[in-house]
Amino acid sequence: FRKKQIPEEELVGKILAGNKTALGRAITLVESHQQDHLERAQKVIEACLPHAQRSVRIGITGVPGVGKSTFIEAFGTYLVSKGKKVAVLAVDPSSSVTHGSIMGDKTRMEKLVTMENAFIRPSPSGDSLGGVAQKTRESIVLCEAAGFDVLLIETVGVGQSETTVHSMTDFFLLLKLAGAGDELQGIKRGIIEMADLIVINKADGENQKAARDARLEFKRALNLYPPRESRWQPQVLLSSAINHQGIPEVWEEIMNYLELVQANGFFEANRHEQNKFWMLQTINEHLKKSFYQxxxxxxxxxxxxxxxxxxxxxxxxxxxxxxxxxxxx
Ligand code: GDP
The missing domain is CATH 1.10.287 (Helix Hairpins)
Known part of the structure; x- marks a missing residue:
């Protein structure tokens, strides 16, 4: 049994009209390992590129259990209520083995999945982080062409996946938990340097004091870093994703960031750098694949x-x- 093929032009037309089923189908082509699918995908992407809307791409990371899915549910529903169209994508290089260890748990995004102005897509599976990342990059274009103006790109804090997501987003949000007073130990230094905002989640119940302490500790740590190219000074906020608390503050912070970097030119410059980087990455991936295969x-x-x-x-x-x-x- 084969699904009837929709001509590319028809698919593009539907995507541009914001049709989520068409968007999903196009992403399936992008994620396919079949050569003819990939060729169709390229045609669709090229046709969509000029129509990619203005958007903000937000990377969200944190260890398993920190509350990423719960946070995205709360944040996503808040953004939709503010009139935004929200797409949630993921980069999880382990998902080819575990079949989607992140975002497999859609139950935590119960409300968001049912919303007309939300689109959720789990991580593509692939053999390498590079392969998975490239597919997500292409899916970003498709989502933007479909009119999604806030993109949330989730990843787990494993290996290089955070750096990869950082290199395809405008803003990088690190979710943390208040720990036993040694928050800064064992945290990869590079991640702090990438974060535009640290949010201490689960700041509720008995956790509240520990969360406030952790906030101070992270703030102090952030002050030790030299000023960033973006001129942005990252903050530390508290949230209780499960109670939808601290969510508007996160969005406000992102808006402040965008205002700054759009005015000082960093936003555009950063996207240009990312585009160059991704061209080189794509070549690397291609060469590697054709060599080893x-x-x-x-x-x-x-x-x-x-x-x-x-x-x-x-x-x-x-x-x-x-x-x-x-x-x-
Ligand atoms: P993920 O693995 O990072 O996606 O984390 P999940 O969103 O699946 O959450 C892991 C667990 O933490 C679940 O049992 C959630 O209900 C719980 N959780 C998430 N956010 C909060 C929060 O703000 N407060 C509390 N108390 N629990 C939370």
């Missing part, structure tokens, strides 16, 4: 790996040999 390379790679194991060659000689072969095939 080439049948001759695949075969010879095994031979060389064996040779390294048997100490018959050095890693560098083996690499050189394979690259030389690549230039010849």
């Amino acid at each position: 080439h049948p001759e390379i695949k075969k010879e790679l095994q031979v060389q790996l064996k040779a390294i194991e048997q100490k018959k060659t050095s890693p560098f000689a083996a690499a050189k040999h394979l690259i030389k072969l690549w230039n010849e095939v």
Whole structure:
């Protein structure tokens, strides 16, 4: 059984009209591993590009259990109530194994999923973070063409996925929990440097004092960093996502940020930098894929790996040999 193919032009027309079913279908093409689907996807993306609306792309990260899904439910429904069209995407490189370890739990976005002006899409599965990220980048274009003006891009604090999401968003929000007084230990330094806003979630019940303490501690830590290129001074706020508390304040902070960086030119400059970065990334991904998937390379790679194991060659000689072969095939 095969679904009837919709011509690309028809799909594009529906996306531009804001049709969520068409948007979902186009993203499915983007995420496909089939060559003909990918070619169709490229046509759709190209047609959509000039129509991508003005939007703000917000990255949201935090360890599992911090309350990302709950926060997105509260934040997303708030934004929709303010007249925004909200799309939620995710970058989760582990999802090919675990089948969507984040946002699998739609029950926490119960209300948002039913809203006309919200669109939620779990992470594409792929073999590499690069592959997953590229698909999300393309989905961003499609969502913007469909008129979604706030994009929430969720990721887990695993490996490089935060850096990846940071490089495709305008604003980066880090969700934290108040801990046992050692909040700043074990937190990757780079993440603090990327965060435009830290929100201490679960600031409710018995947690309130600890949350206020954590807030001070993070504020102090943030003051130790040199001024940013954006000239933005990141703040630390408290939220109770489950009670929908602290949510309007987060949006207000994002609006303040946008006002600053749109006036000083950083917003545009940053998006230009991101576009250049993503072009290079796409080339890297493509080269990597065509290298490793080439049948001759695949075969010879095994031979060389064996040779390294048997100490018959050095890693560098083996690499050189394979690259030389690549230039010849
Ligand atoms: P995620 O793994 O980061 O997406 O976290 P979830 O949104 O799934 O939340 C993990 C757990 O924390 C769930 O049991 C939520 O009900 C709970 N939770 C989320 N936000 C809050 C909050 O603001 N206060 C409290 N007390 N619990 C929360």
